[in-house]
Amino acid sequence: MKIFKKILNTGLILIVVSALFVWWSNTTIESDTEAYNSFNINDIPKEKVGLVLGTGKTLANGQPNLYFNYRIEAAVELYKAGKVQYFIVSGDNSKKNYNEPEDMKLALMEKGVPENHIFEDFAGFRTLDSVVRAKEIFGQKELVIISQKFHNQRAVFLAQQNGMTAYGYNAKDVNKAMGFKTNLREKFARAKVYWDMFFGVEPKFGGEKIQIP
Incomplete structure (x- = not known):
């Protein structure tokens, strides 16, 4: 019985500590x-490059992904306002028939952004990868990050921790009911930021340098 109480108390302590963390x-x-x-x-300064963080164009049920649509709209707004000249579209391309960077590039082109102003990063498997690779592969130490506010907060923080100056232009968010799982997952993703920092986690892939004019 004493052993059971010790296990229970230890478990409760871990839960409390984890929640506080x-x-x-x-x-x-x-x-x-x-x-x-x-x-x-108007709060966003002019920078050469905007980093559009990846997400799927459609949901698992085949419906349009509003996170994707709103990010594209926000990116186009920045471009037309002269806030950025080029884009890095960074996302996942690890599965057959699933290509976030290519989908984002095509969507931006449909909205009037020239193809030669869009650079694809096919190894943006995580936000950490996308942000760090923007610096290490594409040579950008200052940029504007485009995503929803909850995502931009983490991305800008990661940029700051990696010696970059970054500003987040917040795309329109989806309603709370539709985005509940995503927002809940984000809470734990932020805790993992510190975990990754402690253990020195780096992007999964490197690669040759890509020069943006």
Whole structure:
């Protein structure tokens, strides 16, 4: 019986510590990036490159993915306002018939962005990879990141931790019911940011340098 109580108490302590760690991670990342994220395009400084973070064009049920559509709309707004000249579209291309960078590139072109102003990063498997590779592979130490606010907060924080100056232009978010799972997953993803920092996790792939004019 005593052993059972010890196991129970230890389990409860771990749960409490883990919950506090998740809360602290989220609070810190939000506070450290608050001044660098905005829904107002006038708050975003002019930079040469915008980094569009990847997501699938459609959902598992075949319906359009609003996260994708809203990110493309936000990217086009930046381009037409003269806030960025080029884009890195970074996402997952690890499965057959699934190509986030190519889908984003085609969507941007349909909205009027010239093809030679779009650079594809096919190894953006995680936000960490996309951000660090923008610096290490594409040579960008200053950029604008395009995604939803909850995602931009983590991405901008990662950029800051890697010696970059980044601003997040917040794309329109989906309604709370539709985005519940995504937002919940984000809470734990922020805790993992510190885990990755502690263990020195790096992008999965490197590669040859790509020069943006």
